[in-house]
Amino acid sequence: MANDNAAAPQPPSGERPGVRAQTEPGRWEGVAVMPYKQTAEAPFQDVSRQLLFSDPSLACEWRYFEVSEGGYSTLERHAHVHAVMIHRGRGQCLVGETIRDVGQGDLVFIPPMTWHQFRANRGDCLGFLCVVNVARDRPQLPTADDLAKLRKTEQVADFIRTGAE
């Protein structure tokens, strides 16, 4: 889910002191809505990204991702971890080989090198907060071998989206 493209335009940093109100669900004063990824090779659909806090002394970035109806985040893994809280809507997530329904307020932890993907329910969006170490590796996409292994589990095979559907 991370944006690790160093060449991408940097959003304004989130360290403005004091309050920035949520103006509507999933939108905030002074927070730009950005493309999810700049890299064309990473498959995803209907996802936006916002950087809520990125102060240099925080050591982490606090981001917000929103998957629109029918959309999905990139199926990927990486050495760094993700700490996630669902902010709005409902959907499902894959963590390793486990698929779970998730809704507002639920927590999700993505351990190192664990395949993961978020999908919104039909008729709903899925907005989630994601805290991540500033110092992190680039996400890995599944190889054909990785996909073959993942698809050995029927539920996982049905769930994952790789842009080839």
Place this chain on the structure above:
Amino acid sequence: MANDNAAAPQPPSGERPGVRAQTEPGRWEGVAVMPYKQTAEAPFQDVSRQLLFSDPSLACEWRYFEVSEGGYSTLERHAHVHAVMIHRGRGQCLVGETIRDVGQGDLVFIPPMTWHQFRANRGDCLGFLCVVNVARDRPQLPTADDLAKLRKTEQVADFIRTGAE
């Protein structure tokens, strides 16, 4: 707001893989509700603390604090920063010399060495998420001189709670 008491019992770490559901507003599967602070000298009232994520590789801790009706967090400052999102309820916060109403979804950034305090509205609680660097300094309480300076602003004088009210 930070718990910086090294002698305090450590809660279970938050790195359990996958989903931990929000079982009711402000309560999660496998997340213990703890005292706000262990230090008697720091004034506060009716605040609980939960550690949502504390994975060693995250570099940050993601906590949840809940101020009950009539309660307030400690008036304090420190060199480290706080990244806050209101999770439930309504209240006010002081950041520096500015007092603002806050409600669900609003963001609050506490810069270094900035006096801050959160209070719940009458008839409501104020629950907020707070992300903080794992490596951080201990909070400072206001001295008599600090309080005298803060109280030069009438609104601030009316707002702050120091346990002496």
